[in-house]
Amino acid sequence: MTIDWANFTPWMSLGGGILLGIASAVFILINGRILGISGILGGLLAPKTGDIGWRVAFVLGMLAAPVTMSLLTPDDFISVPRIEAGYVMIVVAGLLVGYGTRLGSGCTSGHGVCGLSRLSPRSLVATGIFMAAGFAIVFVIRHLL
Amino acid sequence: MTHTTVHRLSEFAVGLLFGLGLLISGMTDPGKVLGFLDLAGAWDPSLALVMGGAIVVGFFAFGSAKKRTTSFLGGALHLPTAKDIDKRLVIGGLLFGAGWGLAGFCPGPGIVTMATGEPKAALFVVAMIAGMLVFQFTDRKPKS
Structure with missing residues (x-):
């Protein structure tokens, strides 16, 4: 294994990760909610009375993040998205992510961050599986095809 | 208020x-996510620090949440109750992980990158919502 030192951003990633942890902590302790993006979004697609406002407020907050970031920091502070996938690949990826996260009841935030923080065996299994699938697909695309 | x-x-x-x-x-940055998922190439370990940093904070928060019955604002604490490790969890994880590895987007970053004005991220989010709707309208298991 070789480490990609040129792209390794230990302090930004650790700092950003701590912010994700603080957001998850505030959400469960203050609002009583699990911070899981696929669950929050999925609930908006099957709306129930009294269960919509908190989801909309949260998603609007997320959408406001890039403009807030650009007001607070210099232009080159965060990394510009590098998107290798073409349009067809993007659509296939989106369909798989949408269907898979609903079937498996969670994604990187709900299972990966909140679930592992709760020491949930179910989330540990889910996280292990989606990470393994991610490693496998990238290996196939980058090294076999 | x-x-x-x-x-x-x-x-x-x-x-x-x-x-x-x-x-x-x-x-x-999908390039960074794929750099982490590419163990056989030049590996970027950054994402391990993202997860690690988040989980260390989350561990203490959920530890104290488990001892409470209400949130600080006085509402219910919606802690998950599902414990079963079943076919749905496994297959869902496999499909999600495959999609994540194809483009380098998971749901949260897809939405935030869309808001930066990136058309491919917007397309990803539209497809993701379509995938969620397909699940919702074809799923036979009653929601608990």
């Missing part, structure tokens, strides 16, 4: 904080 206003403002603030965390951590 009414109680509902306090709730909505705090939920907005948490969403904003989470979005900023995704941007700062590098999760909104």
